[in-house]
Amino acid sequence: MEISRRRLLSAMSAMSVASATSATSVLSAAGLMAVVPAGPASAVAGAEGRARLVANTVAVFAGTAESNARPETAAKLAAMERTARANLKAMDDAREGELFAGLVLGTDEANLNTAYRRLYEIALATRAPGLPADLYGSTTVQRRALDGLAWLHERHYGDQSKGYYGNWFHWEIGISQHISKTLVLLADAVSAHRPALLPTYVASMDAYLRNGTDGDVDLDSRFHTGANLADITTNRILQGALLGEPGEARIRKALTDQLTVFATIDPYRLEHGVTDGHYADGSFIQHSSVAYTGSYGKGLLTRVVQTLKILDGTGFAHGEELVPTVYGWVRNGFAPLIFEGWMMEIVKGRAVSRPDSGYTDVATVVEAVVDLSSLASGPTATALKSYVKHVRTASRAPLDPARFVSPVSVVRYADILDDTAVPPADLNPAARSVAFNAMDRTVHRRPGYAFALARSSDRVSKYEYMNGENLMPWFQGDGAYYLYLSGQDQSRAYGVDHYTTVSPYGLAGVTAPVEQRRTVPELYGKPYYDNPGHPLGFTPSSESQNKYVYFPRGTNRFSGGAVLGAYGAAGMVQSSDVAYRDRALLPDDFVVHRAATATKSWFLFDDEIVVLAADVGDAAGRAVTTTVDARTAAPDDRISLTGALRDGRPWTGPGTADLHWLRYANTTEGTAVGYVFLDTPKVRVTLDEVTRSRRVVRTANPDAPVTRSVLGVTVDGTAGARPARLAYALVPNAGEAGLRAHRHGPLKVLANSRRLQAVTHTGLGLTAANAFTGGRHEAGGLRVHGPASVLVQRGGHRGGTVHGGTVRVAVSDPTMDRDTVTVLLRGRSLRGSAGDPQVRVDRVPGGTRIEVDTHHAYGRSFTVTLTE
Structure with missing residues (x-):
C-alpha cells in the first residue's frame, strides 16, 4: 500500500483539530496507523497501555519465559550471558576514573556510547528468563547498572556544556537508545532505588536533542528524517511509557511524528523538504540523496517493526493498517536487492567498507520479516514466511539466529522453518x-x-x-x-x-x-x-x-x-x-x-x-x-x-x-x-x-x-x-x-553515439534505445523524440510470452523533466489494445505514433501493447 506524504500530513492536520472519534476515523480513512487520541475515557486504559508497552519492550529484547525455554534460544541466551559477565568483569577491573576497565571517557563520544551499551547489556541479562539466578532477577546486578547510569550522568553526560562533542548521532540517538532501553528493563528497580534517575535522564536526553525544537522532534530538521526519525521517536515512546500519565503526550506526539516515515515520498510535493524515505518505485533514500536500502533502510525496517511489536495491544495505536505498507517495502524495495541471501553493494553507502558482510545485512532484514509475518495475516503472512524460508534455502552462508535482537524472533524463525505448510518462495519472480x-x-x-x-x-x-x-x-x-x-x-x-x-x-x-x-x-x-x-x-x-x-x-x-x-x-x-x-x-x-x-x-x-x-x-x-x-x-x-x-x-x-x-x-x-x-x-x-x-x-x-x-x-x-x-x-x-x-548474433548494435545508443536482440525480437539529447533519433525502425528510454518487442520469441502480431512498448523519461515523450514505430499501422492510461496511440502515414504523458512521472515506465 502506497501512502503519500501529503495524504498523511493532511490526516495529521485534521487530527489536530478533530474530536476523539473523528481523529481516529480521519487517520483510518487515510489508510494510516490511527494514534488513539487522549481523553477522560482513556485514562485507565492509558495506564494499562503504558504498562503493556513496557512489558512488550522487555519481551522484545529479553524474551519471555516461554521463548527462552525453547532449545532454539540457547545460543542467544548464552551470548547474552557471556556479554553481561564480560561487562561486569570490566566494571570490577576498572581503575579510578573508569567505569569499565580501559574505556577512556571524556573526549571520545563513541566510548561513551559503548559505556551505555554495556550497561544496557548488563540490564538485559537481569530480565532474560533462563539465565542463571546471579544474573536473572538479581537486584544486586540491577543496582550496579543503575549506579553506572548515575556515575555516567554525574561525570560525563549531565553537563550539556561539556557534552555534545564528536558525532551528533551518538548524542541525539545512539546514547539515548541505550539509556531508554536500560530504563525500561530496570523500571521497577528505578522506582524502588533511584526514582530521581528517570526524570533526570529524560531531561538530559531532551537537552541533547539539539537538532530538534525545545527538546522534541522537528520535522523541518534535516537530522530528523527516515531511519533517524524512527530511532528518535521510538526512544521517546519508551521514555513516555516510563513517565506515567504526563508521558502520554510524549508517546502520542512521537507516534504522530513517526507516522511520517511511512509516507511515500512525492518528489514533486515535498513536505518539510524531506527527500529521505521510500519512493513509489521501491527506492529508499537517506542523507537527502544517498541510495541506502541496505544500511539505513534496513535500520528503518527494523525500528518500525519493533515499534509495531511494542505497541501491540497497548491501545495507543492501531498498527495493522501499516503492515501492507511495510510488506510493500520488503517485496518491492528489499527483495530485488537480495540475491541468494546477500545484500547488494549498490545500496549500502559508506557501509560497503565495513567488515560485516552482505549475509549479515540480510540476517537483519530476515528478523524484521519474521516479526512482520507475525503481525500480518492471510496471504501476506504466508508470503513473508515463504520468503524467510527461501532466503534460508538460497543463501550460501548459514543464517545465525543467535544474532537476532529478540529471543522471541528466534523462536518465530524456528517455527517458520519447521512449518511444512509453508513452502519456500522468493518474493521476486524468476525473471x-x-x-x-x-x-x-x-x-x-x-x-x-x-x-x-x-x-x-x-x-x-x-x-x-x-x-x-x-x-x-x-x-x-x-x-x-x-x-x-x-x-x-x-x-x-x-x-x-x-x-x-x-x-x-x-x-x-x-x-x-x-x-x-x-x-x-x-x-x-x-x-x-x-x-x-x-x-x-x-x-x-x-x-x-x-x-x-x-x-x-x-x-x-x-x-x-x-x-x-x-x-x-x-x-x-x-x-x-x-x-x-x-x-x-x-x-x-x-x-x-x-x-x-x-x-x-x-x-x-x-x-x-x-x-x-x-x-x-x-x-x-x-x-x-x-x-x-x-x-x-x-x-x-x-x-x-x-x-x-x-x-x-x-x-x-x-x-x-x-x-x-x-x-x-x-x-x-x-x-x-x-x-x-x-x-x-x-x-x-x-x-x-x-x-x-x-x-x-x-x-x-x-x-x-x-x-x-x-x-x-x-x-x-x-x-x-x-x-x-x-x-x-x-x-x-x-x-x-x-x-x-x-x-x-543475436546481438546487433544499431547506434552508439553521445546522442543515441541502441541495440537489437533478434532472438527476443527486442529493440532498446536511449536517446540522450533533444530532437529526432532513428534506429531499427524506431524514431524517438529524445531524451527518452524506449524498449520495443515485436512478435513471438523463444520465451513464448509474446505472440505473433503483437508489439509491446515501454517508454520512460530519464531526465524526469519532460511532459511528453513521442515515439514512432515505422511500418504497418497498429492500434493500442492495452496499456497505461498515460499512453495515446495514433495511426499515422508510415507507422504508429505513441505519445506518453511523462509529466511528474519521476522516471516511471509506461507501457502499451499494440496489435495489427
Missing part, C-alpha cells in the same frame, strides 16, 4: 528487471545471476564518504556494476575485500581518468574538511560538508531507464560532481576532481547484458581507462581464462589483445562469466594476486592483510586521443561454445 530510478539504481535478475548497477545524477549522490569510512569512493556511482553469479560465496567475490583489493579506479563499469587521488584524511589531516570561517561554513555536519565532501551529487540530468516486462534499458551521461562545478565558490585549499567523459547504456536481456559507451575520453586531455569487469576470488581458487581474437585465432593469455570473446571461470566455485566484444578497441586482461589491509578503505577496520585473486578486463585510452566508443556484452554462466556463437 525480474527493476528500475529504481528515484535512487539511480538498476537491478536485473535471472535464474543463475543478478546484475546491479549504480548510477548518479543531480538528484542522487555519486558516493558516500563519512567518518573515515569508504575512503576511496570516487567512482562508485559512475556506472559501477556488480554481476552476482548463482552458487558462489558472495563474500569471496564482493564485500569489503572486493573494495580492498580492486583499484578504486578499476571498478567494473567505470570510466576513470588516469590519476592518483588522495583520501579526505590524507588531504586535510582529519576525516572532514574544516573551515568554519569560510562563507560556506565547513564544519563536521554542516550542509556544505554534506554537499561537497560526504555525499556529493553529480551534475547530469540523464540517468534512468525503462522496463518492459522482465527486460530493461538504462542510461547515464557521466558528469563531474557539484564540487567541481562550484570550484570558484570553494576555499582555495579545497581539492576538487574532474570526471572523465562518457555516455553509457546498459541493455538487459535474458542471457546477455549489453553495454555501450560513447564519447569516452577526457576534456582535459588525460588518459582514461574503462573497466569491463573486475572480479575477485580467494587466492587458492582455481581460475581459468580462455578466449579468442577477432581474427579467430586462440587468445594466448594475459596482456593486451584484439579480443572477440573472453571467458573467466572459477572452477573451485563452479561459476563463469563471458565477455563478447562487439565493437571495442584492444582489451587489456590481467590476473593478479593482490594483498592489502582493509584499513585502506576504512580507518576503523583491523589492520590485517587481505589477499584476493583479482581479474581486470580494461580498455585503455591514450591521453589527448579522440573520444572512443565501446560495445560489449557480459554473458553470465557462459560456455565457450555459446561465446563463439555470438559471432553470428
Whole structure:
C-alpha cells in the first residue's frame, strides 16, 4: 500500500483539530496507523497501555519465559550471558576514573556510547528468563547498572556544556537508545532505588536533542528524517511509557511524528523538504540523496517493526493498517536487492567498507520479516514466511539466529522453518528487471545471476564518504556494476575485500581518468574538511560538508531507464560532481576532481547484458581507462581464462589483445562469466594476486592483510586521443561454445553515439534505445523524440510470452523533466489494445505514433501493447 506524504500530513492536520472519534476515523480513512487520541475515557486504559508497552519492550529484547525455554534460544541466551559477565568483569577491573576497565571517557563520544551499551547489556541479562539466578532477577546486578547510569550522568553526560562533542548521532540517538532501553528493563528497580534517575535522564536526553525544537522532534530538521526519525521517536515512546500519565503526550506526539516515515515520498510535493524515505518505485533514500536500502533502510525496517511489536495491544495505536505498507517495502524495495541471501553493494553507502558482510545485512532484514509475518495475516503472512524460508534455502552462508535482537524472533524463525505448510518462495519472480530510478539504481535478475548497477545524477549522490569510512569512493556511482553469479560465496567475490583489493579506479563499469587521488584524511589531516570561517561554513555536519565532501551529487540530468516486462534499458551521461562545478565558490585549499567523459547504456536481456559507451575520453586531455569487469576470488581458487581474437585465432593469455570473446571461470566455485566484444578497441586482461589491509578503505577496520585473486578486463585510452566508443556484452554462466556463437548474433548494435545508443536482440525480437539529447533519433525502425528510454518487442520469441502480431512498448523519461515523450514505430499501422492510461496511440502515414504523458512521472515506465 502506497501512502503519500501529503495524504498523511493532511490526516495529521485534521487530527489536530478533530474530536476523539473523528481523529481516529480521519487517520483510518487515510489508510494510516490511527494514534488513539487522549481523553477522560482513556485514562485507565492509558495506564494499562503504558504498562503493556513496557512489558512488550522487555519481551522484545529479553524474551519471555516461554521463548527462552525453547532449545532454539540457547545460543542467544548464552551470548547474552557471556556479554553481561564480560561487562561486569570490566566494571570490577576498572581503575579510578573508569567505569569499565580501559574505556577512556571524556573526549571520545563513541566510548561513551559503548559505556551505555554495556550497561544496557548488563540490564538485559537481569530480565532474560533462563539465565542463571546471579544474573536473572538479581537486584544486586540491577543496582550496579543503575549506579553506572548515575556515575555516567554525574561525570560525563549531565553537563550539556561539556557534552555534545564528536558525532551528533551518538548524542541525539545512539546514547539515548541505550539509556531508554536500560530504563525500561530496570523500571521497577528505578522506582524502588533511584526514582530521581528517570526524570533526570529524560531531561538530559531532551537537552541533547539539539537538532530538534525545545527538546522534541522537528520535522523541518534535516537530522530528523527516515531511519533517524524512527530511532528518535521510538526512544521517546519508551521514555513516555516510563513517565506515567504526563508521558502520554510524549508517546502520542512521537507516534504522530513517526507516522511520517511511512509516507511515500512525492518528489514533486515535498513536505518539510524531506527527500529521505521510500519512493513509489521501491527506492529508499537517506542523507537527502544517498541510495541506502541496505544500511539505513534496513535500520528503518527494523525500528518500525519493533515499534509495531511494542505497541501491540497497548491501545495507543492501531498498527495493522501499516503492515501492507511495510510488506510493500520488503517485496518491492528489499527483495530485488537480495540475491541468494546477500545484500547488494549498490545500496549500502559508506557501509560497503565495513567488515560485516552482505549475509549479515540480510540476517537483519530476515528478523524484521519474521516479526512482520507475525503481525500480518492471510496471504501476506504466508508470503513473508515463504520468503524467510527461501532466503534460508538460497543463501550460501548459514543464517545465525543467535544474532537476532529478540529471543522471541528466534523462536518465530524456528517455527517458520519447521512449518511444512509453508513452502519456500522468493518474493521476486524468476525473471525480474527493476528500475529504481528515484535512487539511480538498476537491478536485473535471472535464474543463475543478478546484475546491479549504480548510477548518479543531480538528484542522487555519486558516493558516500563519512567518518573515515569508504575512503576511496570516487567512482562508485559512475556506472559501477556488480554481476552476482548463482552458487558462489558472495563474500569471496564482493564485500569489503572486493573494495580492498580492486583499484578504486578499476571498478567494473567505470570510466576513470588516469590519476592518483588522495583520501579526505590524507588531504586535510582529519576525516572532514574544516573551515568554519569560510562563507560556506565547513564544519563536521554542516550542509556544505554534506554537499561537497560526504555525499556529493553529480551534475547530469540523464540517468534512468525503462522496463518492459522482465527486460530493461538504462542510461547515464557521466558528469563531474557539484564540487567541481562550484570550484570558484570553494576555499582555495579545497581539492576538487574532474570526471572523465562518457555516455553509457546498459541493455538487459535474458542471457546477455549489453553495454555501450560513447564519447569516452577526457576534456582535459588525460588518459582514461574503462573497466569491463573486475572480479575477485580467494587466492587458492582455481581460475581459468580462455578466449579468442577477432581474427579467430586462440587468445594466448594475459596482456593486451584484439579480443572477440573472453571467458573467466572459477572452477573451485563452479561459476563463469563471458565477455563478447562487439565493437571495442584492444582489451587489456590481467590476473593478479593482490594483498592489502582493509584499513585502506576504512580507518576503523583491523589492520590485517587481505589477499584476493583479482581479474581486470580494461580498455585503455591514450591521453589527448579522440573520444572512443565501446560495445560489449557480459554473458553470465557462459560456455565457450555459446561465446563463439555470438559471432553470428543475436546481438546487433544499431547506434552508439553521445546522442543515441541502441541495440537489437533478434532472438527476443527486442529493440532498446536511449536517446540522450533533444530532437529526432532513428534506429531499427524506431524514431524517438529524445531524451527518452524506449524498449520495443515485436512478435513471438523463444520465451513464448509474446505472440505473433503483437508489439509491446515501454517508454520512460530519464531526465524526469519532460511532459511528453513521442515515439514512432515505422511500418504497418497498429492500434493500442492495452496499456497505461498515460499512453495515446495514433495511426499515422508510415507507422504508429505513441505519445506518453511523462509529466511528474519521476522516471516511471509506461507501457502499451499494440496489435495489427
